[in-house]
Amino acid sequence: MPKVYAVANQKGGVAKTTTVHALGTALAALGDRVLLVDLDPQACLTFSTGTDPDALERSVHDCFVRDVPAVDVVTKVGDLVLLPASIDLAGSELFLLGKTGREFALKKVLAPIKGDYDVVLIDCPPSLGVLTIGALTAADAVIIPMQCEALSERGVAQLVETISDVREFTNPALEIAGVIATMFDGRTVEGRRVLDDVASKTGLRVLEPPVKRSVRIAEAPTAHRSIVDHAPKHAGAEAYRRLAEQLR
Amino acid sequence: MPKVYAVANQKGGVAKTTTVHALGTALAALGDRVLLVDLDPQACLTFSTGTDPDALERSVHDCFVRDVPAVDVVTKVGDLVLLPASIDLAGSELFLLGKTGREFALKKVLAPIKGDYDVVLIDCPPSLGVLTIGALTAADAVIIPMQCEALSERGVAQLVETISDVREFTNPALEIAGVIATMFDGRTVEGRRVLDDVASKTGLRVLEPPVKRSVRIAEAPTAHRSIVDHAPKHAGAEAYRRLAEQLR
Numbered sequence: 077m078p079k080v081y082a083v084a085n086q087k088g089g090v091a092k093t094t095t096v097h098a099l100g101t102a103l104a105a106l107g108d109r110v111l112l113v114d115l116d117p118q119a120c121l122t123f124s125t126g127t128d129p130d131a132l133e134r135s136v137h138d139c140f141v142r143d144v145p146a147v148d149v150v151t152k153v154g155d156l157v158l159l160p161a162s163i164d165l166a167g168s169e170l171f172l173l174g175k176t177g178r179e180f181a182l183k184k185v186l187a188p189i190k191g192d193y194d195v196v197l198i199d200c201p202p203s204l205g206v207l208t209i210g211a212l213t214a215a216d217a218v219i220i221p222m223q224c225e226a227l228s229e230r231g232v233a234q235l236v237e238t239i240s241d242v243r244e245f246t247n248p249a250l251e252i253a254g255v256i257a258t259m260f261d262g263r264t265v266e267g268r269r270v271l272d273d274v275a276s277k278t279g280l281r282v283l284e285p286p287v288k289r290s291v292r293i294a295e296a297p298t299a300h301r302s303i304v305d306h307a308p309k310h311a312g313a314e315a316y317r318r319l320a321e322q323l324r
Numbered sequence: 325m326p327k328v329y330a331v332a333n334q335k336g337g338v339a340k341t342t343t344v345h346a347l348g349t350a351l352a353a354l355g356d357r358v359l360l361v362d363l364d365p366q367a368c369l370t371f372s373t374g375t376d377p378d379a380l381e382r383s384v385h386d387c388f389v390r391d392v393p394a395v396d397v398v399t400k401v402g403d404l405v406l407l408p409a410s411i412d413l414a415g416s417e418l419f420l421l422g423k424t425g426r427e428f429a430l431k432k433v434l435a436p437i438k439g440d441y442d443v444v445l446i447d448c449p450p451s452l453g454v455l456t457i458g459a460l461t462a463a464d465a466v467i468i469p470m471q472c473e474a475l476s477e478r479g480v481a482q483l484v485e486t487i488s489d490v491r492e493f494t495n496p497a498l499e500i501a502g503v504i505a506t507m508f509d510g511r512t513v514e515g516r517r518v519l520d521d522v523a524s525k526t527g528l529r530v531l532e533p534p535v536k537r538s539v540r541i542a543e544a545p546t547a548h549r550s551i552v553d554h555a556p557k558h559a560g561a562e563a564y565r566r567l568a569e570q571l572r
């Protein structure tokens with residue numbers, strides 16, 4: 077049975093997608109069979125792997141609303157397998173809001189196929205809505221990418237509260253794997269202050285090392301690669317590989 | 325009658341909140357009476373002005389679901405007036421989804437008070453859901469902050485499509501003021517490429533100058549200030565002032 081990770085943080089632009097893609101690539105390079113699940117209607121993960129979300133016949137949306145089996149929707153991308161998203165997924169949110177047991181929708185979609193993988197990584201949208209709750213319900217553990225800046229700080233407590241609710245109601249076994257400091261600016265005191273602040277206030281484990289900010293990481297999606305593939309000797313690739321080893 | 329701007333981009337972390345706060349501060353310094361509207365349940369704008377969202381008795385949420393007049397909810401913050409958000413606003417989204425004419429909810433909330441201001445700036449959450457649609461329906465024009473990186477690029481076309489829908493159905497007079505290049509990395513080719521790409525594909529006007537990436541801008545919220553107040557001589561403050569002048 078695979079380890080299923082939800083990569084979540086309702087704050088926007090904290091490198092959830094970048095982290096899912098990089099960790100997935102690193103784990104695949106270590107020999108794991110990896111499934112990536114794109115749960116964002118903006119389909120950035122899907123795009124990032126070189127799959128055109130607007131050209132897809134089917135996406136995870138069809139698994140939710142038309143009961144299409146996930147095995148008929150997943151697509152191979154290099155050494156990874158992707159359950160892709162498309163803009164249709166915005167319709168899934170509306171559809172699921174009206175359904176009993178909606179929190180379990182993703183878990184049900186993944187159940188028949190997850191046995192084929194060693195690790196599943198779910199990329200969440202920047203919200204604590206029904207798609208993220210579904211990811212938290214389907215997961216064994218949560219990875220929290222965090223941009224160590226003032227405006228990101230507040231969200232972590234709220235996310236931890238949401239995780240407690242999910243533990244209480246829909247997924248008692250859910251663990252928190254830890255926080256990953258993303259786009260970390262090592263040159264300033266602020267980054268380290270925010271990280272220590274969050275760790276001491278929430279008691280969350282901080283996974284090491286931080287991933288430093290680097291323009292090459294932002295450029296990798298243009299080449300339809302994660303930094304791990306795009307520039308394997310780059311410090312960011314190295315950081316994500318060291319983080320990936322701790323998730324196996 | 326004031327000029328009402330919706331500051332929107334469904335991509336996360338592209339400096340919507342930072343831009344609203346900075347432009348608002350710059351316009352107030354030019355003598356305008358400025359109203360800031362926080363439409364994000366994460367209440368980052370509210371926090372950024374030094375208002376504690378968790379200590380608020382009422383927020384814009386109460387205007388939506390309990391018909392509390394906006395005049396009883398707004399709060400003075402320095403030279404600005406703020407219609408604040410709180411986590412309750414997540415409940416507004418659900419509530420509004422069930423209501424006829426929901427797109428006009430914010431417009432109705434603002435109608436009695438907007439005459440007291442020269443400019444209104446609405447901070448949108450990272451989604452194209454009911455709150456953002458409400459902002460686009462209430463606005464005279466849209467400002468699109470854009471992080472000039474590959475993963476942000478795709479979203480702009482989708483946002484422009486949404487704006488066309490709003491023009492067609494709920495706000496025929498809606499204009500696009502233009503794109504602001506935020507957190508701009510002048511040292512690389514990528515940033516300028518993405519900006520030119522978006523401009524040529526969408527025909528959108530690019531407002532000048534770009535706001536360069538600088539750690540001081542990310543630190544300003546810790547002091548409960550925008551960069552314009554926090555470091556008036558800083559290049560980012562200067563950029564936002566020059567942008568503000570074009571919005572009057």
Ligand SMILES: Nc1ncnc2c1ncn2[C@@H]1O[C@H](COP(=O)(O)OP(=O)(O)OP(=O)(O)O)[C@@H](O)[C@H]1O
Nearest residue numbers: 088089090091092093094202259289290294336473
């Ligand atoms: N270490 C890094 N250094 C520089 N840029 C980075 C780094 N990590 C991610 N980025 C870039 O920052 C931007 C935001 O990252 P990303 O889209 O992965 O965040 P996200 O949390 O998934 O956003 P959203 O909330 O919109 O889903 C992207 O353009 C990405 O390429």
Ligand SMILES: Nc1ncnc2c1ncn2[C@@H]1O[C@H](COP(=O)(O)OP(=O)(O)OP(=O)(O)O)[C@@H](O)[C@H]1O
Nearest residue numbers: 088225336337338339340341342450507537538542
């Ligand atoms: N020019 C800049 N240079 C450096 N950091 C910046 C700049 N502009 C904004 N930031 C920082 O980048 C982060 C994201 O900005 P902000 O929260 O304003 O984006 P947003 O689009 O409102 O995000 P969300 O989608 O979550 O609402 C914040 O920590 C902010 O302080």
Ligand SMILES: [Mg+2]
Nearest residue numbers: 092093116120
């Ligand atoms: Mg993402």
Ligand SMILES: [Mg+2]
Nearest residue numbers: 340341364368
């Ligand atoms: Mg914001």
